[in-house]
Amino acid sequence: MTHTERARQPWWMRWLRLVGRLAIYLILLVGAVTMLVPFLWMLSSALKPEAQVFVLPPRLIPNPVVWENLRAAWHAIPMARYYLNSIAIAVAAAAGQLLTSVLAAYVFARLEFPAKNTLFLVFLATMMIPSQVTMIPLFLILRNLKWIDTFQGVIVPAWFHPFGIFLLRQFFLSLPRELEDAARIDGCSRLGILYRIILPLAKPVLSTLAVFIFMFEWNNFLWPLIVLNTPAKYTLPIGLAMLRAEIDTEWSILMAATLISTLPVILIFLVAQKQIVKSVTMTGLKM
Amino acid sequence: MSKTQSKRRWLPGKSATAREDFWTGLLCLSPATLLALVFTAFPVLFSLYLSFHKWGILTPDKPFVGLANYQRLWHDAEFWSAMRHTLTYTVSVVVIGSALSLLLAVMLNQKLRGLSFFRTAYFMPVVTSTVAVSVVWAWIYNPQYGLMNVLLRALGLSPSNWLVDPHWAMPAIIIMSIWKNLGYHMVIFLTGLQDIPEVLYEAARIDGASGLDLFRHITWPLLRPTTGFVLITNTIFSFQVFGPVYVMTKGGPMRSTTTILYYLYQRAFEFREMGYASAIAWVLFIIILVFSLVQARYTSKGVESL
Numbered sequence: 001m002t003h004t005e006r007a008r009q010p011w012w013m014r015w016l017r018l019v020g021r022l023a024i025y026l027i028l029l030v031g032a033v034t035m036l037v038p039f040l041w042m043l044s045s046a047l048k049p050e051a052q053v054f055v056l057p058p059r060l061i062p063n064p065v066v067w068e069n070l071r072a073a074w075h076a077i078p079m080a081r082y083y084l085n086s087i088a089i090a091v092a093a094a095a096g097q098l099l100t101s102v103l104a105a106y107v108f109a110r111l112e113f114p115a116k117n118t119l120f121l122v123f124l125a126t127m128m129i130p131s132q133v134t135m136i137p138l139f140l141i142l143r144n145l146k147w148i149d150t151f152q153g154v155i156v157p158a159w160f161h162p163f164g165i166f167l168l169r170q171f172f173l174s175l176p177r178e179l180e181d182a183a184r185i186d187g188c189s190r191l192g193i194l195y196r197i198i199l200p201l202a203k204p205v206l207s208t209l210a211v212f213i214f215m216f217e218w219n220n221f222l223w224p225l226i227v228l229n230t231p232a233k234y235t236l237p238i239g240l241a242m243l244r245a246e247i248d249t250e251w252s253i254l255m256a257a258t259l260i261s262t263l264p265v266i267l268i269f270l271v272a273q274k275q276i277v278k279s280v281t282m283t284g285l286k287m
Numbered sequence: 288m289s290k291t292q293s294k295r296r297w298l299p300g301k302s303a304t305a306r307e308d309f310w311t312g313l314l315c316l317s318p319a320t321l322l323a324l325v326f327t328a329f330p331v332l333f334s335l336y337l338s339f340h341k342w343g344i345l346t347p348d349k350p351f352v353g354l355a356n357y358q359r360l361w362h363d364a365e366f367w368s369a370m371r372h373t374l375t376y377t378v379s380v381v382v383i384g385s386a387l388s389l390l391l392a393v394m395l396n397q398k399l400r401g402l403s404f405f406r407t408a409y410f411m412p413v414v415t416s417t418v419a420v421s422v423v424w425a426w427i428y429n430p431q432y433g434l435m436n437v438l439l440r441a442l443g444l445s446p447s448n449w450l451v452d453p454h455w456a457m458p459a460i461i462i463m464s465i466w467k468n469l470g471y472h473m474v475i476f477l478t479g480l481q482d483i484p485e486v487l488y489e490a491a492r493i494d495g496a497s498g499l500d501l502f503r504h505i506t507w508p509l510l511r512p513t514t515g516f517v518l519i520t521n522t523i524f525s526f527q528v529f530g531p532v533y534v535m536t537k538g539g540p541m542r543s544t545t546t547i548l549y550y551l552y553q554r555a556f557e558f559r560e561m562g563y564a565s566a567i568a569w570v571l572f573i574i575i576l577v578f579s580l581v582q583a584r585y586t587s588k589g590v591e592s593l
Binding site for chain 2: 021031036038055056057106140190222225248254255273274277
C-alpha cells in the first residue's frame with residue numbers, strides 16, 4: 001500500500017488501524033512477559049533467604065540478596081563436574097556426527113559410487129525410526145560391550161544421524177562445480193577437494209549444524225539417564241533431576257542450582273539469538 | 288550383455304577417476320554406514336525379536352513366547368491408561384499450542400518494531416533444557432507457595448493442588464509443555480508467513496478485502512504446508528513426552544500422568560522386562576510411523592521446491 005493510498009483513507013480507518021496495532025503490541029507484550037515470568041521466578045527464588053521463599057504474598061525482588069545460595073547449590077551437587085561431563089559429551093557427539101555426516105554427504109553429492117542413491121534413501125528412511133524403538137536393544141548391546149555407565153555409551157551412538165547427511169548433501173549440491181574442476185585439473189584428489197575447497201565454503205552451514213547437535217546433546221535426558229549410573233558421570237540435566245528428587249522442599253537451593261545450570265545457555269542465547277534460532281528451527285527435529 | 292552391465296555397476300570403473308571415486312567413496316561412507324548398521328538397523332530388528340520373547344535381563348532363560356507380549360498388552364489396563372494420558376496430552380498440546388503459536392506469528396508478522404525482543408522472549412524456553420524448566424515449573428505449581436496459586440488467588444480464582452491432584456497434574460504438564468514449545472512453532476510459522484508474497488495482500492487490499500478476508504483467503508491456504516508440518520512434528524514429538532513426567536510427577540499422582548514412553552521406561556529399566564517393553568515400543572513405533580509417513584510426503588514436497 002503506497003503513501004498516497006493510505007492518505008486517502010478516511011481518518012477513522014487510520015485511527016482504527018492505529019488502535020489495532022497498539023492492541024497487537026499489548027497482546028504480544030503480555031505474552032512475552034508471561035514467557036519470561038518463570039525465569040524471573042527462578043532468579044528471584046534462587047537469591048532469596050530460605051525463609052523468604054515461604055512468605056505470602058511472595059516478593060519478587062529478594063531482600064537481602066543471598067548469593068550464598070549459589071555457593072550452596074554449587075556444592076549440593078558436583079556442579080563443576082556435571083558441567084565438564086555435559087560439555088565433553090556434547091562436543092564429542094557433535095564433532096563425531098559432523099565428521100561422519102560431512103564424509104557421507106560428500107559422496108552422495110559428488111562422487112560416483114555404486115547404488116549411492118539407494119543407500120541415501122535408506123539413510124533418509126532411518127529418520128522415521130524413533131529412538132524409543134532402538135533404546136532397549138541398544139542398551140543390551142552396550143551391556144555386552146561393557147559400555148554401560150561410560151561416556152562412549154552416550155557419545156558413539158550419536159555419531160550417526162541422517163539429518164546432518166541430508167542437510168549437508170543439499171548444501172554441497174548447491175555449490176558450483178567450476179572451482180572443483182579447476183582444482184581437479186591441478187591434480188587435487190577427491191578428499192583434497194573436500195578439505196580445501198568445499199569445507200571452507202560450508203563453514204556457515206557446518207556451524208549451524210554443530211550448534212544444533214550440541215544443543216540437542218546438551219539438553220538430552222532419556223538416553224544419558226539410561227546409560228549413566230554413577231553420580232560422578234551424570235550430565236547437568238540428570239544431576240538436576242536427581243537433586244530435585246532428593247530435596248523437594250529446599251526450593252531456594254533447587255532454584256539456585258537450576259539457575260547455575262541454565263544461565264550460560266541463556267546468556268549465549270541472548271548474544272547469538274539469531275544464529276541459535278536459525279540452528280534450532282532449520283530442522284524438522286526438535287530438542 | 289545386460290548381465291555384465293549390471294555386474295559392472297558394482298565394480299570400480301576402468302578410468303582413474305572412477306577408481307579413485309570408488310575407493311574414496313568406500314572410505315567416506317563406511318563410518319556412517321557402520322554406525323547406522325550397529326546402532327540403528329540391527330537394534331530395530333533386535334527390538335522386534337525381543338518383543339516376541341520373554342526377556343528378563345537377569346534371567347538366563349529367554350524363551351520365545353510368540354505374540355504373548357502383545358496379548359498381554361491388549362489386556363494391560365495400565366498400558367491403555369498410559370495411552371489415554373498420552374492422547375490427552377498430545378491433542379491438547381498440539382491443538383492449543385499450534386493455534387497459539389500461529390496467532391502470535393501472524394501478529395508478529397505485521398512489520399512490528401521490536402521483533403527481535405519478542406522472538407528472544409518467546410524462544411527462551413525452547414533453548415532451556417526440559418529438565419531445568421520442569422524443575423522451575425514444579426516450584427511454580429507448589430500448592431502453598433507456588434506462583435501459579437499466588438496469581439490465581441490474587442485474581443480471585445480458586446487455587447488447585449496441581450501436581451499432587453490426579454485431575455490437575457496432567458493439565459499442569461500440558462500448560463508447561465505449551466509454554467516450552469510455543470516459540471519454536473511460532474518461528475516456523477513466521478518463516479512460512481514471510482514466504483507469502485506481499486503482492487497478493489496488496490492486490491486483495493485494493494479489491495477492498497478486510498483483514499479477516501486476507502487471512503482466510505490468502506494466509507491460511509498458502510500457509511498449509513507449514514501448518515501441516517507443525518501439526519505433524521508436534522504430534523510425533525508429543526507422543527514421546529518423557530522429561531517433564533519424570534521430573535515433575537514420576538507418572539503420578541495415582542499414575543495420572545504416566546505416558547506411553549514413561550510406562551515403557553518403567554517396564555524396561557525398573558522392572559527389567561525387555562521383551563514386554565519392546566512390544567510397547569513397537570506399538571508406539573507404528574503409531575509414530577503413520578505420522579512420519581505423512582510428514583515424509585510434506586518434506587519431499589518441500590525438498591522438490593528447494
